[in-house]
Amino acid sequence: MTTIAAPPQGSDVRRTVAVDFLYLELSTCSRCGGTDTNLERALAVLDDVLPAIGAQVELRRIHVQSLQQARELQLVTSPTIRVDGRDISPEPLESECGADGCGCGPGASCRLWRYAGADHSAAPVGLIVDAILSALYAGPAAADTPTSYEVPDNLIRVLAGARGGCCG
DSSP states (O other): OEEEEOOOTTOOOOEEEEEEEEESOTTTOHHHHHHHHHHHHHHHHHTTHHHHTTEEEEEEEEEOOSHHHHHHHTOOSSSEEEETTEESSOSOEEEEGGGGTOOOOTTOEEEEEEETTEEESSOOHHHHHHHHHHHHHHOOOOOOOOSSOOOOHHHHHHHHHTTSOSOO
């Protein structure tokens, strides 16, 4: 699903920022669902700013359902938000998500987001807004490309064990 938060008709769009939201399960994973909700809130915060600076956001929600897809996307943890190919929180912190009511199963871990000196179970709105505005003001940048990539053990367990879903 692709959503474009665009300036009004006739506005001068000088820059489009690509935002990719990669997740394993929206309906039952509180961390994926909470991050999706906060992503929508962040885009709503930017609704008045984007037209003023001649920018728009192209949002792509990507449901990662297989090990092959995780490899192709070089997914490190779920959920992940990338702005113009760069992870908005390059330090992939995780914790066991069963404690959050996620239901991903024993030993499964989901992402934690560190922002403003605290850890959050969903990507904070401020972190998302900061990342989008930083990308807009910094201009086009090369995407982060790891020199080598292997699907992390946690993703292998979750994707192999749940037939393509974190909590399914």
